[in-house]
Amino acid sequence: MGVEHHGTRHRAPMDPILETLRHIPPSTIGHFLDEGFLDIEIRPIFRPIALVGRALTISAPPRDNGIYRRALRESHPGDVLVIHRGGDQRHASFGGNLGLATKNCGIAGVVLDGPVTDLAELTEIKLPVFALGVSALTTRRLDLGGTIGEPIVCGGVNVATGDYVVADDDGVLIIPASRIAAVVEQGRIARQREKETWRLLSEGKTLDDLDAIRRKA
Helix, strand or coil, X not given: CCCCCCCCCCXXXXXXXXXXHCCCCHHHHCCCCCCCECCCCCEECCCCCEEEEEEEEEECCCCECCHHHHHHHHCCCCEEEEEECCCCCCCECCCHHHHHHHHHCCCCEEEECCEECCHHHHHHHCCCEEECEECCCECECCCCCCEEXXXXXXXXXXXXXXXXXXXXXXXXXXXXXXXHHHHHHHHXXXXXXXXXXXXXXXXXXXXXHHHHHHHHC
C-alpha cells in the first residue's frame, strides 16, 4: 500500500542543546558514559538514520493501540515518542498510516520496545523509527487505557518525558535532562578528539604515532 504525502505542522526551532547533539553520535558518548543505552535488540528499521529530540513517554497495554491518537494530540513538534508496549513483543502497534500521521504532527521520531508493521511505508516516509522488529500481526484499537507523560522503562532504560533522545544506526541513548549539560560538553570534546584521530590515521599515522603526538601537546 503506497502512502500519500500531506503537509506537516511546522517544527519548533531546535534548541542549542539539540543542535549540538545532532553532531555527537551515541557511540561517541558511549566512550565515557555507561548508562542510558537501550537494549541492542531495539534497532533502526532503515538505515542511514539519525534522531535527536526530547521524549514524550507512552505506556500502551498489550494488543492495544488506542492511546496513540491521544498521544498525537498531546505531542509537540520535535518530540520523540518513546513507547513501552507492556511486554507485548508479538503485536505490531505502529505502521504506515500511523507513521504518516505522526510525521504530519512534526514528531521527530519513534522508539518502541515492540515490533512495527508496514516496513515499506515507514521506510518511504523516512520517519526515524527504532523497534524490536517487524510483524504482520497487529494491535487493535481497544481503548484499554495506558499513560502519557509518566515514567516508563523502554529497552531496559528508565525514561521520563523531557529526557533527551539521541539515536542513529548504532542504537538509542536516553540522557536525563538533569545530566544533559555535562554530557553534551564532554561529548563535544570527545567528538573533536575522534575527528582528529580519524584525520591522523587517514594520513597514515599509527596509533603509536598518535600517542606520541598527544604526549607532546
